[in-house]
Amino acid sequence: MYLKSLTLKGFKSFADRSLLSFDPGLNVVVGPNGSGKSNVSDAILWVLGEQSAKQLRGQAMEDVIFSGSSVRPAVGVAEVTLVLDNSAHELPVDFDEVAVTRRMYRSGESEYLINSSPSRLMDIQDILHDSGLGKDTHSIISQGKLDSVLNSRPEDLRPLVEEAAGISKHRRRKERSTRKLKAMEESVRRARDLDREMRRRLRPLERQVDKAQRYADLESERQRLETLLAVDDLRRLQAEWQALGSQRAEAEAAVELARYRSEEKAKNLEKLQSLLEQKGLFVGDLGEQRRRVQDQLGRLRSDMGLLEEKGRNMVARLSDTRMNLSSLDRRHDAAFATLAEAQQDLQEAKGRHQLLSGELESLAPAAKKAAQDLADLGSQAAQLAADQRIAQRASDEAVLARARLQEQVANAKAEDDLFAQRMDAISETLEASEAELTSLRASLIEHTRAIEEARDDVSAAEKHQASSSRALSEARAAQDKTQGALREAQASLKALKSVATPVAATSRMARIQEDAALKALAAHTVASELHLCPSLEKAAEGYLAAGLQDIVASTPQDAQALISCALAAAKASGDVTVQVAPTDGGDAPKAPACMPASGAAPFLEEMASQGLKAGRLEGRLFSAVAVVEDARRVLESHLAEPRWSYVSRDGAVVAGTDGRVRVGLPAGTDRGALERNRRIHELEDSLPQLEEAQKEASAAVAAARQATDEARRATEAAKSQLSSFIGEESSLRREVARLEQSQQRSQAELKAVSERRAKAAEKTADATPRIAELDSQVKVAEAQLDQLASQIAEAEERRRDLAAAEAEARANANERSLELATMDERIRHLSVTVDSMGRELESLERQRVAAVESTRSLEVLRLRIDPLHERYEAIHERVLQWAERLRDTASLAEADSDSLKRTINDAKAESAAAAKELEEATSALNALLVEAGKLEVQVQTAVEAVRAAGSMPIEEALELPAPEDRSADEAALARTKSAIEHLGPVNQVAMEEYRELKERADYIAAQLADLESAKGALDKITSAIDRKMRRAFLETFATVNGFFEEIFSMLFPGGTAHLELTDPDHPDQTGIEIVAQPKGKRIPKLALMSGGEKSLTALALLFAVYRTRTVPFYVFDEVEAALDDSNLGKLLGAIEVLKESTQLIVISHQRRTMEQADVLYGVSMQADGVSRVVSQRLDQRTGKVVDV
Known part of the structure; x- marks a missing residue:
């Protein structure tokens, strides 16, 4: 890479x-x-x-x-x-x-x-x-990084070695994991806090749950007792309601009789009152007249009081108006004096204003002329400055254009030299690329031919590899088949041996197997020593039965040792049978002199017919035994010839010479023991053959694999050669294409350079006369600038003189203008004062006239009120006299109706007695109704009590039997309520809260256990990674140190250098120090080295790291x-x-x-x-x- x-x-x-x-x-x-x-x-x-x-x-x-x-x-x-x-x-x-x-x-x-x-x-x-x-x-070693390598602290050099060891990535991942572990610890701590908090909350909740359960029991008992007592109260109230019903009917009849009597008395009273009303109409009219007279007297008294009050108010207003009139006279005099003074000052100010206006008019022409001269001179100077700027701009443009042209010419000459050099270089490149292109084309033809040959080699190698792969597959299939057979045989042998291993059926046999020496002797049983054909195995098992597990001792001494061990187990249970193997010198048991019954074959003859030779053990066990094909004929054969023992071929029926016939195998018989032993011997005999076949198959696979590998390597070599040729051809084609493109680019560039050189020459030729023309333009512009500069200086001198004269004239005019403005402001202020005082005098005059008019009106009103008051007093006297006459007439009319009133009073007394009787009867009825209402409320309360108890519906509650002892039930209810009160507040949702909190607490506990388990696993993984990182670091440190010593000695011949661990006892945190001594120097610190020595030392360390891990x-x-x-x-x-x-x-x-x-x-x-x-x-x- x-x-x-x-x-x-x-x-x-x-x-x-x-x-x-x-x-x-x-x-x-x-x-x-x-x-x-x-x-x-x-x-x-x-x-x-x-x-x-x-x-x-x-x-x-x-x-x-x-x-x-x-x-x-x-x-x-x-x-x-x-x-x-x-x-x-x-x-x-x-x-x-x-x-x-x-x-x-x-x-x-x-x-x-x-x-x-x-x-x-x-x-x-x-x-x-x-x-x-x-x-x-x-x-990546950037600028200055070499110094940082040597100047680093020992702890900062450690990453160099970690980088070489390839553990930096793991360290960073470990640091991230450590941070996650810390975060996990915080989560675990919070989970523990949360778990403790929830456990703490669970304890009081448990008490609350118990309290709530007790409360529920008490509440249920309370509801039952309250329901029982409420139903009893309801039955009692029902009886009281029935008794009250009869009393209510009698009270209602008494009320009806009293109501009839009261109504009769009321009708008689109404007749008498009607008669009294007819006689009282006249008295009523007199009373109405007296009332109206009294109303008129009241209104007259009110009107007279109002006139008296208005008179008093009118006198007070007249006094105030006269005082206000005197004040207005004084204010009018003061305002008139102030107006006269202001008018005098106004006349004086107008005179001063006229004087200043004349002086200002005389100064204005001189100031105007000075300003006009200064403005004309400013325009002239501005024009000169503009001409100067235009001339300066023209000069600058000419100078700049000349400089550009000169630079253009210089650049054109430099470009011409560069173009010439570049054209020479391009020509040389074209010649070199043409020669190289010719060579590459020849190489391309050779590589094309080599590719065809390599493809043929690849095809042949692939065919050979395919045939080798097929042979390898066939060999592997044979190997797998042989391995399967071998594994199957080994597994069967192991399984059969595990089944055939004798197990102690009795405590005596267990005692023998505890002895290491006797355990080997006990392994030789009759079943393991017999060698029979498959057709006789079941018959032998049926005949011998439990005798198959008899121990066969090879010598009498072995037999005696086994018997002694079995006898030593005094408290042991069960039996142990030992047979002594027959010796060569002893007589073999003989068969009976007679032949077995018809249809039965001697056992030993059956073995001989199967090609088996009977040994002494077989002869002793089966010399007098015959085999019967049909189990049902065993008894017939025994009866025919009882000197032989008979057994069916399937071993199901056995008849002995003693006359006993056994059907089936006894309990404890080891079924299939002989077959297992036969299979064990067969598998042990076949294992060497299978192992030999396995070795031959493995050798064949190895040979086929070697042939396949050789074929694959040959194919890969051919493909590699082909790929190499194809790659080289592709490189050659790309190189040819690149050279052809390079030639095209070079030719295009050569043409472009030639054109650019020609254009540059044209520009140089055009620029030369233009430069001369610009030189003359620059000289003319400079002369014009000098002339304009002198004119601008003269204009500036004249401008300064005119400016001084214009400033003096402007100052005089400004002074007069200021005084004139002051007079204008004074005249305006005085005019405003005169106008204001005039308006004030007019206002005072209007107020004085209004006060005089108001005084006159009040005097007129006062003269009108006095006669009106006297007339009201006369009317009041006449009304009083009319009222006295009406009172006397009414007294006479009232005396005539007194006797009728006494009769009416007697009727009223009788009516009142009847009404009282009705009221008493009604009160009695109402008392009964109230009692019925109370009883109804009590019934409703009892019903609500039954419903509130909530133990059962009201219909079912009414069917409850009456309490046997009400007082006992009431006492029990009181005790229950007292117990509920003593419980105090009860959390009704405690059970739900407890269940939810318990589920959450269990969940948090499970999560906490998972977190702690995960943390423990991560701690183990981290420790394992630390150990691997520590080992890798120390191994890499040793390697880097060796390379560092070697490279340093190469860069500093005769010098020595090595790396040291600052803390060897703690490799996880130790730093690394550099110890370097060039030849002939003792340098205690690396900082004392020269710059070159520092660079070489740092590079030696880096190269050592690079050699350790590239x-x-x-x-x-x-x-x-x-x-x-x-x-x-x-x-x-x-x-x-x-x-x-x-x-x-x-x-x-x-x-x-x-x-x-x-x-x-x-x-x-x-x-x-x-x-x-x-x-x-x-x-x-x-x-x-x-x-x-």
Whole structure:
């Protein structure tokens, strides 16, 4: 992987789009100071995610956007695209090229893209970090960074080694995880607090739940008792209601009788009152007349009082009017005196005003003439100044035009020289490219022929690889089949052996198996020692039954040891059977002298017919045993010949010589034991064959795999050769096309340069006579300027004299004008005063006339009121006399009606007695109604009490039986209410709150347990990562230290250097110190080194890190600036070695560095302040330098 290209647009001084294509090897960027070449390293650092403006040599991040120049406007966006060749797929993405783009807008917004897809900075860092690239790595050495490497603290050098070890990414992830763990700890702490808080709240809630439950029980009992008592009260009230109904009927009858009597008495009273009213009409008329007379007397008294009050008011007003008239006379006299004084002052002011007006008129002509002369002279001076400016402008234009033409001529001559040089260079380039093009075309023909041959080789290799792959597949299939058979046999053998392993069926057998020596003897059972054919296995199992588990002892001593062990288990249960194997010297058991019954075959003969030889054990066990095919004929055979033992072939029925016949196998019989043992022996015999077949199959697979690998390598080699040829052909074609295009561009440029040279020559020829003409124009303009300057000086002198005379005349006129204005203001003020006093005298005169008229009117009114008052008094006396006569007449009429009134009073008494009787009867009825109402309320209250109790509906409550002991129930109700009151406040929703809080508390507890478990797991993972990082760091430190010593000794022959850990006991936090001693020097501190020594030491450390872990490319920005020629040679030697393993991009001023470059880029800046690049590449085949 390497840096393929870098595209800059709007970044710093690269306002236009600039493309830099790089090749593997050494790429050098050169240019004069200030041309912007270091912006290339800044662009790489920026696109990799650098966020610090200081690291990019700026004050703010917006400084990376081109800010404009004197002739170029600023741009709004900076964009850098870095393209990495990922054909080896070292980056974890499925692309052959990875393009990383960063854009930043002047508004502050920015974005990142990977292959034109938006992404995050974190994604870019994760993708690139494993390759060693990034803003925090040391693959980019900017200006001044070498000094920072040596001047760093020991703790700051540690990231260098961590970067080489490849653990920086893991450390950052660990730091993020640590922060997350801290946040998790905070969450755990809060969860614990919450859990404790909820547990604390649960305890009182539990008490509240118990209290609520007790309250519910008491409340239920209260409701039951209240319902019972309320229903009893309701029944009692029903009886009282029925008794009250009869009393109410009697009261209603008494009220009706009393009402009749009262109405009769009332009618008699009405008749008497009607008669009295008829006699009282006359008395009423007299009373009405007396009332009207009294009203007239009241109105007369009121009118007389009003006249008296008006008279008093009129006298007071007359007195006030006379006093006001005296005051108006005094004010009129004072105003008249003030008016006379103001009129006199006004006459004096008018006289002074006329005098000043005459003086001002005499001064005005002189001031006007002086101002006119000054204005005429100002116009003349202005005209001269305008002529001077016109002349000066014409002179400046002529001088500027002459200077431009002279500069144009000089530039044209310089361009002509440049054009000539460029035409020569283009001609040489055309000749060289033509020769190279001829050579490339010949090479292209050869490569085309080689490609055809390589394709044939690839086709043949692919066919051979296909056949090898088929053979490998067949070999693997055979191997899989053999492996399957072997695994199946091994598994079956293991399973059968596990089943066949004897298990202690009795405590005596368990005692024997506890002895290690006897356990091996106990493994030899009858079942394991018998070797029978499959057709006889079931018959043998049926005959022997539990005897299959008898232990077979090879010697009598072994038998005795087994019997002794079984006897030693005094308290053990069960039995153990031991058989002593027959010896070779003993007599074999003999079969009965007679043959078995018809249809039965001797067991041993059956073995012989199957090709099996009976051993001594088989002979002893089956010498007198015969096999019957049909289990139902076993008894017949035994009865026919009882000296033989008979067994059915399936082992289901056995008949012994003792006359007993057994059907089925006894409990504890090991079914299939003989078959298992046979299968075990067969599998043990077949395993070696299967293992041998497995080895042969594995060898065949290995051989086929080797052949396939060889075929694949041959195919890959052929394809690689073909790809190489195709790539070279493609490169040749591109190179031919590029050279042809270059030739076309060169020819076009040669033509364009020739045309531009001709135009420049024409401009030079046209400009020469024009320059002479402009010289004469400049001289004429300068003479005219001198003449105008003298005229302007004379006019200025005259203007100063006229200005002084005009100022003096204007001052005299202004003084008179000021005095005249003062007199005008005084005359205006006095005129206003005279007018005001005149209006005031008129107003006082009008007020005096009005006061005199008012006095006269009041006197007239006073004379009219007195006669009117006397007339009112006479009328009042006559009305009093009429009232006395009316009173006497009324007294006589009232005496005649007294007897009738006494009769009416008796009737009223009788009517009142009847009404009282009615009232008493009604009161009695009302009392009964009130009692009924009270009873109804009590009934309603009792019904509401039943409903309020809420234990049951009213219909069901009425069906309840009467209480047996009401007083006891009332006492119980009182105790229940008292108990409820003593409970105090009860939380009715405590149960629901408790349930919800309990669920939440359980949930929090579960979450807390999960958090603590996760935290524990993360702590374990972190510890494991720390151990791996510590081991990787120490191993990498040792490697970097070794390379550092080697490179330092190469750069400083005879010198020594090494790295030291500041705290070896704590590798996780230790820093790193550099100890370096050039030959013949003792330098206690690195700061005492010279600039060149510091640079070489820092580069030695960086190269040691680079050799430990190579990254795709490195960028060095003027790292050799402080080196002399000798040290530069050492550095270039190290660079030459380093470029074999990685790509180098060096920004330099050194000529030797340029000479060693594979690709050379030149950066220049024109007058518009924009950086531009031009490049050349060294062709490794031809050794020539070509333009890129």
